[in-house]
Amino acid sequence: MSKYVISSSPHLRDSVSTRSIMQDVCIAMLPACVVGVLMYGYRSLIILALSVAAAVLSEWFYCKAAHTKNTIGDFSAVVTGMLLAMNLPSTVPFWMPVIGSVIAILLCKCIFGGIGQNFINPALAARAILSLSWASQMNTFPQPAFFNLAGVDAVASATPISGAANGGFTLWQLFIGAIPGTIGETCKLALLIGAAYLFWRKVITWHIPAAFIGTFAVCYLIATGFDVHEVLYQVLSGGLILGAFFMATDYSSSPATPKGKLVFGFGCGLLLFIFRYCKSTPAEWCSFAILLMNVVSPLIERVTGIKSFGEGKMHA
């Protein structure tokens, strides 16, 4: 036998790996998490830590139990844990992020085959289950406490979207996140910085966020008779920015083709518009819009297959 390795070409690989991608996503979520802790106090930090720890441990446990290769090193469980915590109000009891992470990792990810196989976004699915199971805790949002880490008033308060029509907050407050809300969804500035990082690192493409936010904004623009202020208010409210850049872009549960991504984003935007415009309940519907589109994602990918380079054309 030769001492040299024989394998098929190519013999080089890009330095980007699953692990580096997931680490990039974690880095991109950090600004919003930091602002969340500053706005909503030390509980936010504990919830983040518990959520991440529970997610990683769940995956470790599953890999042990199922006798499969340990995959916690790919950082995808960390991403799920962080995302879930960002979707929780800082006032929830500490057992809730733990339950949520276990649901996300075991029920939504591992039993479907682990990374790349989950048909819905695990963090969002967990949030939806928690929202439906413990509606009051999940829909009570604290007032922002601006750097007052200890003194957060767990005052029951609705998120701005439920009172969108009458406003109550300035666009600037919505943009910097000085509003009641979940740990990671309120500060749009921090989220956009993270999103810019994801674009720069080529972790996500523009298709889904642009189609998602674009469709939503255009629908609202038409529905409100071109009330630009109201449209901006809606875009900056609730979980739209977090959802469009960080959750709808989840690789496993969205189409891989460019055209498929556009259709997917369009669907998310349209559903969110319908849910919000009809104001069925004060709950946050962004999660449900994305989850519904997650379910049809394989179908979208199937019907938006790409045409190969030399198909059916002789001369350009």
Next chain:
Amino acid sequence: MATTQTFGGGVHPREFGNGKDSTKSAMIVNAAAPARVTIAMSQHAGAPAVCCVKPGQTVNMGQVIGTAQGVISAPVHASVSGKVVAVTACTVASGRNCTAVVIENDFEDRWDESVKPCGNVDALTPSEIVQKAIDCGIVGMGGAAFPTAVKLDTTKETLTIDTLVVNGSECEPYLTSDDRIMIEQAEQIIDGVKLAMKASGVKCAKIGVEDNKPEAIAALKAAAKDGIEVVALPAKYPQGFEKMLIYALTGRIVPNGALPKAAGCIVLNVGTCAALSAAVREGRPLIDRVVTVAGRVAKPMNVRCRIGTNLMDIVDMAGGLTEGVRKLISGGAMMGMAMPTLNVPVTKNFGGFVALGEEGVHNEESACIRCGRCVRACPMKLMPAKIDTLVRHGNYDGAIAAGALNCMECGSCTYACPAKRELTQSCRVAKAVARSKKS
């Protein structure tokens, strides 16, 4: 004619400085003729040549030692003068076995009498030029080694051929032999292009060179004339693939399963053009070529060596392998083949040798995360991950329906995959299954 200058998809293998820096600035070194050459009878696409010499026979340099068999074939010539010591089986770099003629060099470099310069090149008819390409065993030197005469002969062609596309893109990491040939032999390349235009009756020629070779572009531009255009293309792998190059230079798309002629183009490599010029003007058969020796060798370089030189001799010239070599690659690091040994003869299509260490060894596949990077990287606009899944499930018909047969095996998808999956290999498997079903 619309030119796009580039193509969709592709990757930028930038690790290790693209590997070209170590060899791109130094002049081509002429290797001393070896004491013994092993000349394979199959070093071109198509039927192997048939050996026409016997052991013990004395041969001259440039003498035919293997005659072409059929239309898609090429004759093989002695690259040194001396005595035939054996007609034997040999393994070439691709791993294929074929007959080879072993000649002991007498170091006289005595040209065969059949090798003589052409008096009046301008008076040659197209068919005479084609005949010279046949007689001199000119084949594509970019890698596929398709007989050049077959491409140039447009007399029986029903399609309209109007453009000669000349490939100087050299998109493979590490390889710089074409770059050096363009810098050092620009005049000869342009002459070869003009002869190819005349032979095929084409009025327009475009030479595509990646913009990371400014010296080559300048040299060719200075030499170019009469309907020959030198176009700088953005550097991106696999710019040097026929379909990508034709699209970048002419805006035309070669239909799936068709040859470049379907898009009105003939594609020749720059090295092939230089060889064609030497064949027509000097009657010189293809008996040497430039080989890049790069990667983990002591002195990376470009070497002009006789066909049939053992790769071990060339690696010795380059100072030998350095520490930590894990993989020996014939060709470039993206498309080349891993070899078990250095004991192979240089053939007409042997463009380079790259020695890789751990950076060339990858066996840690993980699960597909559906990121879509392979889809973005694929210049043929396929969905490699989908084909990969189908092939791994044994659903070859599904993989073929997903377009696996259109894969050019450029390796961009595998390169880009963050889960380090062997996507290109799955396409190869699907293609092999399709071939075996056909036969």
